[in-house]
Amino acid sequence: MRHIKFIITLCLFNIFILHSNNSYRGENAWLNYRFVEDSVLRNDYKTIIGKIFLSENKFGDVIKSELKISLIKLLGLEVYFTNNVEEAGLCIYIDKNVKCLRKEGFLIKSNDKKIILQSFSDEGLLYGVFYLIRKIQCHNSLKNLNLIEIPQIDLRMLNHWDDIDGNIERGYAGKSLWKWTELPEKIDKKYYDYARLNASIGINGVVLNNVNADPRFLRDDYLMKISALAEIFRKYNIRIYITANFASPIKPSKTPDEMKAWGGIGDLDTADPGNENVQIWWKKKIEEIYRLIPDFGGFLIKANSEGMPGPQDYNCSHADGANMLARLLKPYGGFILWRTFVYNKNVDNDRMKRSYKEFKPLDGQFEDNVILQTKNGPLDFQVIEPPQPLFGAMKHTNMAAELQITQEYTGHSTYLVYLLPLWKWFLRFDTYCEGKGSTISKILKGNLYGRNITAIAGVANTGSSVNWTEHHFAQANWFAYGKLAWNPDVLENSVTIEWIKCTWSNDIYCVETIKNMMCSTWKSFINASSPYGLGLTMDIPTHYRADFNIRANKEWQVDNIGIGNDRSDKGSNFVSQYYEPNSLIFNEIVTCPEDLLLSFHYVEWNYIMKSGNTLKDDFFYKLKSGIFQVKRNIYLWKSLEKYIDYVRYEDVLNSLICEKHDATRFYCDAVSFFYSRINMIDINQINKF
Ligand code: BDP
Numbered sequence: 277m278r279h280i281k282f283i284i285t286l287c288l289f290n291i292f293i294l295h296s297n298n299s300y301r302g303e304n305a306w307l308n309y310r311f312v313e314d315s316v317l318r319n320d321y322k323t324i325i326g327k328i329f330l331s332e333n334k335f336g337d338v339i340k341s342e343l344k345i346s347l348i349k350l351l352g353l354e355v356y357f358t359n360n361v362e363e364a365g366l367c368i369y370i371d372k373n374v375k376c377l378r379k380e381g382f383l384i385k386s387n388d389k390k391i392i393l394q395s396f397s398d399e400g401l402l403y404g405v406f407y408l409i410r411k412i413q414c415h416n417s418l419k420n421l422n423l424i425e426i427p428q429i430d431l432r433m434l435n436h437w438d439d440i441d442g443n444i445e446r447g448y449a450g451k452s453l454w455k456w457t458e459l460p461e462k463i464d465k466k467y468y469d470y471a472r473l474n475a476s477i478g479i480n481g482v483v484l485n486n487v488n489a490d491p492r493f494l495r496d497d498y499l500m501k502i503s504a505l506a507e508i509f510r511k512y513n514i515r516i517y518i519t520a521n522f523a524s525p526i527k528p529s530k531t532p533d534e535m536k537a538w539g540g541i542g543d544l545d546t547a548d549p550g551n552e553n554v555q556i557w558w559k560k561k562i563e564e565i566y567r568l569i570p571d572f573g574g575f576l577i578k579a580n581s582e583g584m585p586g587p588q589d590y591n592c593s594h595a596d597g598a599n600m601l602a603r604l605l606k607p608y609g610g611f612i613l614w615r616t617f618v619y620n621k622n623v624d625n626d627r628m629k630r631s632y633k634e635f636k637p638l639d640g641q642f643e644d645n646v647i648l649q650t651k652n653g654p655l656d657f658q659v660i661e662p663p664q665p666l667f668g669a670m671k672h673t674n675m676a677a678e679l680q681i682t683q684e685y686t687g688h689s690t691y692l693v694y695l696l697p698l699w700k701w702f703l704r705f706d707t708y709c710e711g712k713g714s715t716i717s718k719i720l721k722g723n724l725y726g727r728n729i730t731a732i733a734g735v736a737n738t739g740s741s742v743n744w745t746e747h748h749f750a751q752a753n754w755f756a757y758g759k760l761a762w763n764p765d766v767l768e769n770s771v772t773i774e775w776i777k778c779t780w781s782n783d784i785y786c787v788e789t790i791k792n793m794m795c796s797t798w799k800s801f802i803n804a805s806s807p808y809g810l811g812l813t814m815d816i817p818t819h820y821r822a823d824f825n826i827r828a829n830k831e832w833q834v835d836n837i838g839i840g841n842d843r844s845d846k847g848s849n850f851v852s853q854y855y856e857p858n859s860l861i862f863n864e865i866v867t868c869p870e871d872l873l874l875s876f877h878y879v880e881w882n883y884i885m886k887s888g889n890t891l892k893d894d895f896f897y898k899l900k901s902g903i904f905q906v907k908r909n910i911y912l913w914k915s916l917e918k919y920i921d922y923v924r925y926e927d928v929l930n931s932l933i934c935e936k937h938d939a940t941r942f943y944c945d946a947v948s949f950f951y952s953r954i955n956m957i958d959i960n961q962i963n964k965f
Pocket of ligand 1: 445446487488578582617656657684
């Protein structure tokens, strides 16, 4: 009888899986727990983790529920928790002797019969459990493990550019996840799912609102709403941060539209950081915040940039502004993340030089709970641009990298562009600030100058879209960012494979094919939109497609002799902001890496490239790469039809078809620009696609 009951349950379970696969829309992202079909493997897992011992810890509920959900789906296993360490196959506990694991690390040891997951603190257990589950998702053996995982960066944050009205600046996946009109009374289930996805990849901080900060977020009513979110996120070890408008202490402006730039929520006439009343205002505000949110992370601030107010409005420096707030946050353990994204025209004619020129003289002047949050490049999240030379130059200041996960300049949610290769390329860059081997990765980890606090931020690509990111493959950028934030030296290939297995399939052909589709997309997007690192090429204001026409002879020079930017010592001398030998290497056309050639040089069209062809031939050939890439991806994706669930298969195919359409159109526009305006090429060269 019991046997029959078991068979019926198994059949129903399989029908359920089949059915849910047909309507699955990607909502679980990489926590897509699919049944392990291989019965030998499944039984192996089951025998070892049938009984679990879990010590008391503050994430106990979340851990238990994740183990329950995952193991029933992956293995059909009803989890049994025991208090008896001896009988448990999986033992999860805190050990105060393993201090070396620090606050969030964990270790896993196993043999054929037992797995030990240990940490020094509660946080480590949370991350360790997600790690173990992922091993099962990837069909990896749980036997004979002996590993230690410690996050290499302390604050691993997502920055949401979400506005108070529910829109997302540069967001391509629907509306904001935060339903301000419903909070704090109504709690959307998605808040939990979002927190869970983040915890599973080690994200431990979330900035809720846009850097172009609406001061109303600091009003009492909004703080109540924010504290409701904080309560949920705390369960997943995620701290909340708010982007604060520097002019918040000022009286509100008359019309709400003006609030961003001109008004505040206070009753003062100034936001001067040296003014005592301003300091008192912030002190009270900070007290209020910590009363509601005891683990509040701090403020992110965009000051004196793109019209946002800041200390310079009062003849004070960025350091004066940041320090005033940092001192008030310090007693509570809060941080100031101060952005270095400034490009004031009066500072220098060359935009690439401006941020460095403003911040380098301030090195050493910031409080130790100030972190300068700095975009990877000196322009603005271009698909490729030279690394920002402030990395390495600020030896006495905490530096965080700001990466952009949302694809503002890399095809929005239409293009499949996998950004991990870009980020790895940036992190591997050797600044030479302390001699050979002074990579940006080391700077961020705090290894080079022994920093006490380290941080990284990614501009989020999530929204109300069912699958969070609209393009299913954009989930990969979110996942990869989390893995990179945990360990900037993580291997690209292992992250990619893990994401594919957890999200799509464990089938070897499927894994290889999807990897193949993803890995060259960064390069092909560069080639199609900004060959040889030309620089700002995207249209205004959407930044979706390369518009050479609008950018020509503004952001870079072009004529029928050549193209590019002279930033050598004969031009703007931006190269001098780098340490030697980078400054020397970038300075010469012959030694400058071709990937960045046009960022640093104006190069004649008939210059012979490493390929042996002229720049002109290679440049125009590269412009076609976007079309080659997407055609190839369509071909590869179609070969996966039988492996992929229906809705997601169709969604991706449709995205690829749109991408092909747009890539073709943009290529034709680009070629006709060079033909008609620069009078360079024969119109007959425009191939018909
Ligand atoms: C640019 C975006 C703009 C942001 C700005 C920033 O176009 O929407 O406000 O960066 O980072 O990339 O502050």
